[in-house]
Structure formats: structure tokens, C-alpha cells
Amino acid sequence: MLARTVTHALVGLNPCAVEVEAHLQRGIPSFAIVGLADRACQEAKHRVRSGIASAELDWPTKRITVNLAPAGLRKEGSAFDLPIALAVLAASDQLPPDALEDHAAFGELALDGRLRPVAGALVAAEGARRAGLTRLVCPLESAPEVALAGVEPVAAHHLAEAVAYLRGERDPPAAPAVYDLPDAPPGPDLADVRGQERARRALEIAAAGGHNLLLVGPPGIGKTMLARRLPGILPPLDDDAALQVTRIHSVAGVLPPGAGLVRVPPFRAPHHTASAAAVVGGGPGPRPGEASLAHGGVLYLDELPEFPRPVLEALREPLEDGVVSVVRVGGRAVFPARFQLVGTMNLCPCGARGDPGTACVCTPQRIERYRERLSRALLDRFDLVLAVPRPRGSELAGARGESSTDVRTRVLLAREHLALVSSPLADDASALLTAAVERLSLSARGRARTLRVAHTIAALAGADVVGASHVGEALSYRPPAELTA
Ligand SMILES: [Zn+2]
Numbered sequence: 281m282l283a284r285t286v287t288h289a290l291v292g293l294n295p296c297a298v299e300v301e302a303h304l305q306r307g308i309p310s311f312a313i314v315g316l317a318d319r320a321c322q323e324a325k326h327r328v329r330s331g332i333a334s335a336e337l338d339w340p341t342k343r344i345t346v347n348l349a350p351a352g353l354r355k356e357g358s359a360f361d362l363p364i365a366l367a368v369l370a371a372s373d374q375l376p377p378d379a380l381e382d383h384a385a386f387g388e389l390a391l392d393g394r395l396r397p398v399a400g401a402l403v404a405a406e407g408a409r410r411a412g413l414t415r416l417v418c419p420l421e422s423a424p425e426v427a428l429a430g431v432e433p434v435a436a437h438h439l440a441e442a443v444a445y446l447r448g449e450r451d452p453p454a455a456p457a458v459y460d461l462p463d464a465p466p467g468p469d470l471a472d473v474r475g476q477e478r479a480r481r482a483l484e485i486a487a488a489g490g491h492n493l494l495l496v497g498p499p500g501i502g503k504t505m506l507a508r509r510l511p512g513i514l515p516p517l518d519d520d521a522a523l524q525v526t527r528i529h530s531v532a533g534v535l536p537p538g539a540g541l542v543r544v545p546p547f548r549a550p551h552h553t554a555s556a557a558a559v560v561g562g563g564p565g566p567r568p569g570e571a572s573l574a575h576g577g578v579l580y581l582d583e584l585p586e587f588p589r590p591v592l593e594a595l596r597e598p599l600e601d602g603v604v605s606v607v608r609v610g611g612r613a614v615f616p617a618r619f620q621l622v623g624t625m626n627l628c629p630c631g632a633r634g635d636p637g638t639a640c641v642c643t644p645q646r647i648e649r650y651r652e653r654l655s656r657a658l659l660d661r662f663d664l665v666l667a668v669p670r671p672r673g674s675e676l677a678g679a680r681g682e683s684s685t686d687v688r689t690r691v692l693l694a695r696e697h698l699a700l701v702s703s704p705l706a707d708d709a710s711a712l713l714t715a716a717v718e719r720l721s722l723s724a725r726g727r728a729r730t731l732r733v734a735h736t737i738a739a740l741a742g743a744d745v746v747g748a749s750h751v752g753e754a755l756s757y758r759p760p761a762e763l764t765a
Pocket residue numbers: 628629630631632633640641642
């Protein structure tokens with residue numbers, strides 16, 4: 281007796297169809313899973329057997345062989361539990377012969393037969409849709425992701441429930457309404473930031489032009505507070521970007537249960553003790569890293585020089601190409617990773633340098649070592665470098681700042697302007713830039729970056745020509761001489 285179910289394995293963000301065949305033969309009762317299954321997948325034997333018993337279904341006293349095809353593809357994780365259980369039930373006539381037609385399945389089984397969500401349900405459902413399957417048997421928590429892919433979820437809390445649906449004994453619950461997050465600025469509001477006019481301005485420019493931003497200054501002056509407010513002034517993700525971000529978050533297992541499309545640009549802030557695999561991706565699976573989880577949003581690296589050099593170097597690929605490629609068994613997985621980088625650093629390890637009223641206790645050698653950790657190549661990636669001063673007491677007592685909603689309105693207009701118009705450079709602006717190239721010995725890259733920022737500043741002003749004042753302001757965001765020496 282033979283029965284089949286279809287499920288999808290994840291290869292990066294792509295689904296790969298896997299046929300689960302259950303073959304029952306007479307002989308000494310046994311249960312084997314073949315077809316390049318990893319350990320978690322081998323352990324399905326215990327969960328499936330116990331789950332079927334807990335659902336008050338019969339465990340066949342036969343020689344049971346489950347084959348996962350194609351054999352060349354490595355099967356990882358626990359999402360095969362449910363398709364294996366259904367194939368065994370179908371092969372032992374506990375499901376009608378055509379019950380699984382047009383169905384895929386994806387989910388883990390608990391020992392008591394409950395269905396547990398597994399990361400990547402959205403991608404698995406997209407695979408089902410591409411394979412022409414119209415329904416997917418899954419845990420309740422995965423239903424919104426499955427519906428998002430345009431596949432009807434047959435969502436159940438327990439294996440017994442799923443079997444009852446498939447036997448036609450009861451109707452599956454109605455497909456959940458897929459909700460989008462509200463189109464309001466997420467997270468903390470810029471209105472909470474008092475004073476810091478120059479930093480607010482730099483955030484606005486960074487948002488409008490998608491520029492990378494480095495905040496330099498002593499600890500405890502609100503650099504993190506500023507950075508956290510960047511996603512709130514970015515435009516919401518469009519349909520394609522939202523789906524891609526949702527896919528990445530689904531595969532990484534960080535999508536909140538029941539969530540629909542992620543519309544809000546993400547903000548990810550890995551700690552400097554995070555491994556290279558955690559930051560750029562990798563490990564078993566492989567899983568997307570923080571750089572990919574920040575796709576469409578902001579990657580925030582607080583205390584940039586504290587990150588190990590290999591981690592910072594590994595960020596060069598996503599910074600240049602907007603993707604991360606991870607070597608895996610049998611090939612490479614590619615994850616999108618197009619983010620805005622916001623970093624912070626002090627001018628010295630103790631943080632007192634550049635902070636009037638405090639005395640630096642660092643030796644010149646320590647300062648040199650600290651700054652050397654940040655390669656010139658990485659420093660070059662920051663279009664905007666801003667020295668953030670300690671706010672004065674009078675500023676902190678001042679009125680609330682402009683709200684994120686108001687700033688975002690200008691950002692949206694500037695983005696439209698940049699997309700539609702290519703503003704020419706005024707003569708005096710061109711002369712100013714040429715003079716700066718000589719005076720600051722700007723590299724070709726540095727010049728191009730300054731020009732890009734000047735275009736953004738002009739767009740924010742609604743100007744059709746990039747003027748000297750725009751270039752002048754762009755030049756004020758060059759790294760301080762101490763960092764480039
Ligand atoms: Zn110091």
C-alpha cells in the first residue's frame with residue numbers, strides 16, 4: 281500500500297517540492313525514513329507515531345518506509361512531520377483515497393498530536409501555489425501566511441481535527457482575514473527628540489536619499505534614540521517589498537504568529553557579540569541573518585568598532601550588491617539584504633574625546649587601535665557622517681520636536697522628486713565641489729557620494745537645480761579629519 285503527500289522544503293527563500301511517499305508492507309513492524317533526512321527530520325518518527333496515537337488513530341503494524349524525494353535534496357527540520365503523518369494515514373486507509381488530492385501539507389507535530397507552526401510557511405505555500413495545489417494543511421498559526429500566498433489554508437489545532445476535515449466530517453475554519461499593519465509611522469516618534477536639530481536634519485536626509493549614516497559622539501547622548509526613529513520617517517514598503525520582507529521574516533521564524541504582510545520598514549539592531557552567521561546569515565538551513573532581516577529597512581550597528589572585523593568585512597557583500605550568498609550543502613542560498621546602514625561610534629574607546637567637560641583617559645595607541653577596527657572601505661560606505669554633540673540642558677527642557685508624520689511627508693515628496701527629476705548642478709555648486717575635491721583631497725568615490733547627498737538635499741528643498749548651498753551642506757557631512765587620518 282502506497283500513498284503520497286506533497287510538501288515544500290526551503291532552499292534560501294525558494295520552495296522546493298518534496299514528495300512524501302509512505303509504503304506499507306507486511307513483515308516485522310518497523311518505521312524508516314529514507315531520502316537524505318537530517319536529524320530533526322529523522323526524529324519525525326517519534327513525533328508522527330506518538331501524534332497519530334494521540335489523535336486516536338491507528339498506527340499500522342506493518343513495515344513502514346517513508347521516502348522523501350528527490351533524494352538529492354537535504355531535508356531539514358520538523359515541517360515534514362505533518363505530511364509524513366498524512367501519508368501514513370492515507371496508506372493505511374484511514375483517509376479517503378482522494379482526500380489529499382490538490383493538497384499540500386506543512387507543519388510539525390507535538391507528541392500529543394497538536395500541530396506546531398514551522399518557519400517558512402509563506403514560502404512553502406508559494407511552492408504549493410506554483411505546483412497548482414489549491415489547499416495546504418497546516419497549523420492554525422500558519423494560516424495567515426498560507427492565505428497570503430493565495431492558497432486556501434486547511435488549518436487545524438490538532439492532527440485529529442485535520443483528519444476530520446480531510447474525511448469530510450467537518451469544515452475547515454474560514455480562511456483568516458489577512459491584515460496589513462496600519463500605514464502609520466511605526467515605533468518611537470521624532471517628536472520625543474528635543475534639540476538635536478542637526479541630527480534630526482541628517483536623519484531626514486538619510487531617509488529621503490536612502491543614505492547610510494554614521495553618528496559619532498560620546499555615549500549616552502541619544503544616538504540610539506535617534507537611529508530608532510529612522511524607520512518611522514521612511515515610506516511604507518510597497519507590495520513587492522512587503523512580500524519579500526515577509527518571506528524573509530517567515531523563513532527566519534521571526535514573523536509574529538498571525539501576522540500578515542510586513543508593511544513597516546524593519547529595524548534590526550544586532551549586538552556586537554553576535555556571530556558573523558547571525559549578522560549576515562548562514563548556519564543550518566541556512567537561515568537569513570540580521571542583514572537580511574533588515575532588508576527594506578534599517579540595520580543599526582551600535583558601537584561599530586566593537587564589532588569583530590570579520591563581521592564588518594562580511595557586510596561588504598550586502599552593502600555592495602544588496603544580497604548575501606551563503607554556501608550550503610549542495611550549492612548556495614542567496615538572501616536579499618538591501619538595507620540602510622546606521623552606525624555609531626565614539627572618537628575614542630572611553631568615549632570622552634570630543635565631549636567638552638570630560639577628560640579622555642585613552643592612550644594614543646588605544647585610540648589608534650580603536651579606529652583601525654573600522655576599515656577605510658567601510659567608512660567610505662557612509663554617505664553622511666555626523667558628530668552628535670551632547671545636548672545642552674536648555675535644549676532638553678525645550679519644546680517637543682516636529683513629529684515623524686510631518687517629516688515623513690517631506691521625505692515622500694523628496695523621494696518622488698528624486699525619482700522624476702534629474703536636477704542639473706549650478707555653476708557655483710560645481711565650482712564649490714571642485715574646490716572641495718582639492719582642499720579635502722576627496723576621492724572619486726567621496727565626490728560621487730557628496731554629489732548624491734547634495735541631490736537629496738536639493739530634492740528636500742524642492743529645487744530643480746542643485747545649488748552651492750546644497751553642495752555646502754552635503755560637504756558638512758564628511759567624516760571628521762580625526763577619522764580619516
Ligand atoms: Zn578616551
